[in-house]
Amino acid sequence: MSDQQQPQLPPGWQATWDQNAQRYYFVHIESGTTQWEPPVAVAEQQPVTSPLPAGGPGGVHHARRRQYAAGQTQAYLGADAGMGYGQPPAQGAPGDGYGQAPVGQQGAQLFTPGLEGDQQLQLQQGQPQYYGQPQPGYADAGKPQHGPVDQLVNQFGQMGMGQQGQKPFQLHTVNLVGMPIDPRELLADPPEMRLPPGACISNNPMANADPSYQRCTLNAIPTTHSLLNKSRLPFAIILTPYRSLKETDDDLAPPVVSDTVIVRCRRCRTYINPYVTFTDGGNRWKCCMCGLANDVPQLFDWDQQRGQPADRWARPELNYSTVEFIAPSEYMVRPPQPPVYIFLIDVSYAAVQSGMVATATRTILESLDRLPNIDDRTKVAVIAYDVALHFFSLPPGSTESNMLVVGDLDDVFLPQPTDILVNLTESRAPLEALLGKLSDMFKDNHAVGSAFGPALQAGYKLASPTGGKIIALSANLPSLGPGALKNREDPKLLGTSQESKLLQPQSSFYKTFAIECSRSQVSVDIFLTGSGYSDVATVSGLPRYTSGQTYFYPSFNASRSEDAMKLAHELSTLLASPIGLEAVIRVRASRGLRMSQFHGNFFVRSTDLLALPAVPWDQSYAIEMQIEETLNQPFVVIQTAVLHTTSFGERRIRVVTQAIPTTQNISEVYASADQIAIATLLANKAVERCLSNKIEDARDAVMNKMSDILGAFKTNMTAAGSGASAQLSICDNLKLLPILLLGLMKHVGLRHSSQIPSDLRSYAHCLLTTLPSQLLIPYIHPCFYSLHNMPPECGTIGENGVIMPPPLPLTSERLERHGLYLIEDGQTMFLWIGRDAVGQLVQDVFDLPAYDQLRGGKATLPILDNPFSQRVNAVINKTREMRRTPYWPHLYVVKEDGEPPLRLWALSGLIMDRADQTPSYVQYLTQLKDRVSQGAGGDSWYSELNGAVRM
Amino acid sequence: MGGWWLFLFAVLGAAALLFTMVFFIIMFSDLECDYINPIDLCNKLNQFVLPEMIAHAILTVLFLLCGQWFTFLLNVPLVLYNANKVNKKNHMYDATEIFRTLGGHKRECFFKLGFYLLSFFYYLYRMILALIQESER
């Protein structure tokens, strides 16, 4: 294409070369908007324009929509295969293809010559991405996906860094009222970190922490507590130090420092990192946290393998923010433990009948090769339990297992000292035989009841000498022995202020036991597949304090292949993932900063030390920070160290170092705030509030936090000061925070409803407090795609895998009656089909003659021999794969006129809509605006009002 | 009713309670300095929580039985506060929450320490008073 030459431009436009995309983009100098298309071309593409009345989301759009709806159907019927569904000829008249997207409001947008507001919005939402521009897929947010303003900010930022030294942050204020939401901006990088020149001794781009490992709510930290307080923004870091690697993301494992030369500050024990300074001719280094000058050990510059001097500047710990040190024996309390897996399998009547036993044993059997077992040290045990405990002796060398039953549940003992916990390699044959026949052995079991607690104690007895992982599968409410629970679900309490009682544990057993486990380095993962009440709230305490995870499969039934698939996928992913055993996490920060609160699945062992018997992959932790003294340095460093034993028996320390500049300027604090990290933190805090107070208080606290931030922004940053104003202003980088928090308040874990069983709420709480941002954001702000009219390249393989359709704002205004949509939150996917869907569409996607024949509910989509079916399947598969997650979302087919519960469930993902007790996005903004306007009266505005619940 | 022996007993009781609180506070600061882990701390302290409350309650009941109304009323609020905690089942220290609640625990211990200290001197004064009265008789 002619991308390489600078094109002719109308006056007022400027072309700028983008290094990353290797092409020009175009800046409208007056308004600051940017686009990929040459402005002339756009104007030409738009021969017919009917001016749209500004700001009116009303009748006009409906008329337009219907008109297109009819055209759409026709286009579909007459479509030739190559063209896609209802997709007008692609490049020729993009106006048509996108024109059907009803434009929300256009208040805040600026006009561009040759464009009307309508088109401009499309440009932002779709065109630059999908026309004429080879783009990375949706999951990999590249730079051009930023909002145009963001891009400009970055542009300024780079100029500032590169040529003219430090320039103040450009604070772009937007008016939330009437601002269209572009969900793609949720994938943008956090605001740029602008370290002073020379702060980093390396010019490696990986020298500062990748947000997927560690991100901070503020990318410029106020120097004093009072400045932070004035901004009302929370200060915390979000960590996922042990995250999985996805080949598709070009992810590389952190480099390993293998020569066991671990250089640390004598005083504060900080690991050497790219932010230290070398003094004294390189013989000493100054600690970036406490300022102490330390000696550089001689081995630091020595290549031990080759026996010759080495280049210090090539050392990974001076070039990468995330590195792994191989630890010498000083870092070990005992020799590295082998990975130990203990399977507790419920074999009661309910478990066998639901097919859980068969599914689980088959999955474990098939995963034996994937269990981390590089050096043949891995140990495995299987305990089956119903009203008694069934141990299995698996002597190495034999081919059969031997069952030993223990009926004494009050004082659990191991029936024999050896051969129950066995070496996987040596006892492979009897283990395989056992797993192959276990479900048959118990197929006529009529025992009703569950000795879950005693089984856990037995597993603990086996694992406690070495530590390890207990994987407990249960299909019943624990009913026997220690840890027995009552069915306390009371539908009358749901939706009342008493509800939070059901979300708190009813027995202290699981917490006390968790402490014992944590002490013996035993981590517990629980899979709950019960059809009735499972008391997730109580049972999940055990994974919570032992760094495990709770998996919940309400009314699991393996005769539905989808259910079996989900359990098998999640269990086998868990088994195949490497684990970091006997881990502790310590976070260190520059002088003046202090860790105040910790959120996540672990046990807090001292003021700054978190104990994790086994660090799982892809779990997130949030740590709140306080500014205790004035920060005098130009930047601060926050360093997370995870000491752990790898599954192949090496003691390692994974160190993540993040340097963050400080500022005395409140506008920089705002301009650098990271909305994704803030939302992740507030999700953690809201769940905590649900448990300690009431769910209502948690929602209030979130709402208050949002209005606090908006109020403080208005007072500090806008000319309106504290007076009333028609605008609701916030800086550009925080403009999606309100909708994220609305999504949080409307989430199944928090929303006001008398219909949500407490198990579902508790499970949502487990996820809200453990999901890393990449998963949490879609979980509270689902992704919504229109499939019937997606651009023709969507669903085909592009440069970066399957190309995803552009995500839509979460409003049912976008649902057309003939359309096919996907709503997904990473845990569940809804394939919504409108009631007027044409037969051809139903035929092509579902292989059924007509809409009437289609049944709603859990489904697996057939892969049919037509391009549209293949594209839809590709989009669904990509949705399941694009994030770093063990979860396998169910797919539900939802008919527009189908069963109400399923429909409402699917629609609850469209959070900008009003749903019975929850406000629409517009109403919510009005509420926020009213609160902000009320808060007249300086700094202490609102906070003293009615003693509101705060975070 | 209520001779010097009652207040002698009370003085000894208050001294014991005082020492318990000092012990608690020392343990909490040990926890902050990472000299003890929260599990051991909670196991240790939880042994003393109920005895401390019971000892204080017994003392209060003794005052009531001996008709020392004023002294009794002085102690009633703390008894009620303790009873309320036991009733809500949050009187024991929870190792998983200890760092979140440490500030509150310390405040409570300092308050009790102050209260027992004042009680100690008050009981001592009353004991001496009672002894003087006895000897004058």
Ligand SMILES: [Zn+2]
């Ligand atoms: Zn230091």
